[in-house]
Amino acid sequence: MGIEVHFTNGLRKIKPYYHSRTCFAKGRWLNRTLLDVLSNEFRTLSRDDYLNRIIQKDFQLIREGEPLSVEQTLNALIQNKDLVKTTDHKHEPPVRQWSADELTTATQIAGMDIIHEDENFLVINKPCGIPVHPTGQYFQNTITEILSGAGKTAFPTHRLDKITSGVLILAKNCYTANKIQAKIRSRDMRKVYLARVRGMFPHASSDIQYFSSDELFQQSDKVTKVDSPIFTVEPKKRFRAGLSPAREATTNFYPIRYIAASDETVVACQPLTGRTHQIRIHLARLGHAISNDPFYNYQNTLYPKRLQFMLDVENWETSGLSENQLSERFHEFVIECEELQKRRTQSEFSEKCMYCGTPSIPDPTPETLELYLHAWKYSDIEGKLSFESALPKWASEHDTK
Structure with missing residues (x-):
């Protein structure tokens, strides 16, 4: 079946x-x-x-x-x-619906827009709210498995988080996959993302005008450069294993348009390194978190203690905090996670599957599966490869919500 x-x-x-x-x-x-x-x-x-x-x-x-x-x-x-x-x-969690029929045509595959396809590449505009490959509880509800069901075997060449949309480069053979991954490791790929953030970003203007990816970052006086280390906190692991080493990270930001009605700014983001959640963390440290970020926006997060630590402490290894202080802070993060899980268990998981006893978890809303962060353009420094997606609705000049 x-x-x-x-x-x-x-x-x-x-x-x-x-x-x-x-x-x-x-x-x-x-x-x-x-x-x-x-x-x-x-x-x-x-x-x-x-x-x-x-x-x-x-x-x-x-x-x-x-x-x-x-x-x-x-x-x-x-x-x-x-x-x-x-x-x-x-019991796979649901993902955000991106298409009414998931048809495959000359310009779409399983309802997803094809940006480019040849004998080596399949480049798509990834919808938000769906993982790229099987992970955790997700298997069939992933991009690679859906593509496989549509008759395409392709290998992702770079990361793109579940709730992030945009350019996803897939390779049709191992040689091409290794080639692109080598370019990314050696920082020979130029990446431009779009984000919609809280507040008026430095040097932003409310003038609505057409913008292209090639014109951005040309005015150096409008560029905001962030150099701050990135690390991860994993409360499921033990201290110190749950604190990853802090690694240097750099991101350039360029304001595109300020939206006065909602006090938000559409910003272009150019990560020069490839750390986990780098753009999201750097924007939050600037005080301009992505508007609907479920973790790094203090107004939305369910983990305020962990978030505050990551915003205040750029590098925990050189923070001046003692071993005992770090251990105590980490224990707070563990308690924070456990208390949230306990509240969810008590309030949500009332019904269980009659076949396996798995708790019935309420569905997320489509809004919680969307992040205003979009991989807009990937290109190599040699000018041989260049893939650009259409603008997401929340960033386009005619539809700012």
Whole structure:
């Protein structure tokens, strides 16, 4: 049975489905029972939960091509060349609907605009609100799997966050993918993003006029350059592993148009380095966070303590904070996450799936799956490659919302 897709309230949803995968037993698993391995190395579930799932055949041992019985799987010691088969009832989160019919034509694939296509490249205008490739709970609801369903096998050559839209360069072969990735690593690719931010950005004007990507950053006195290190905070990890090393990052910003009615500015962003969430963090540190940023805009964030730390402390390694002070701050971030998760569990996850017991999570709204950050243009310094998308509605001169 194929995947069942349906559309509700501006969301693309996938009916829960069963998915099986196998992997070879690792060396450290040998001469142990599967229940022992699962309950001690994968602590997502309790030992009793894993026991029940083995009884339900969600976990099986495959030996010499044949699945062992439930009793054998529970009692047998894992041997070399054994396979572990896992069957999950997958509940993929919905993504933002980008098309009414997902048709493939000469100019679109699965309802997504094609910017360029030849024997080596497929370049699309990625919709916001959908991951590029399988990750976490997402598999079928991803760009690469949707393209595969439309008959296109292509490999992403660069990152683009789930809620970010714009130019996505996919390669049709490994040689081309490696070539583009090498250009990005050596900073031979010029990237221009568009963002819509809070407040009147430095040197911004409310004059509405046509603008092209080639004309931006030409007036050096209008450029705002930000040099500040970027690091990540991951409360799910332990201190210090949850604080990544701070890495130097540089972004140039150029104001395009100030929108007085909403006190916002459309800004062009040119990242000269490629750190995680670099543009979003640099804009927030300037006091001009992206208007609808769910994390780095203080008016929207659910993690105010973590955000304040990332805005105040550019480099935690040279901040002057002692080991104890850093540990205490990190513990605050952990508590902040746990309390939010607890509130969500108590208020939202009331119903459970009758087949697997997965909590029923309320759908997001389409608005929460959109970020006013758009990858507008990618080009190489040699002038051989240049890909530019259409303007997003929130940045165009005729439609500022």
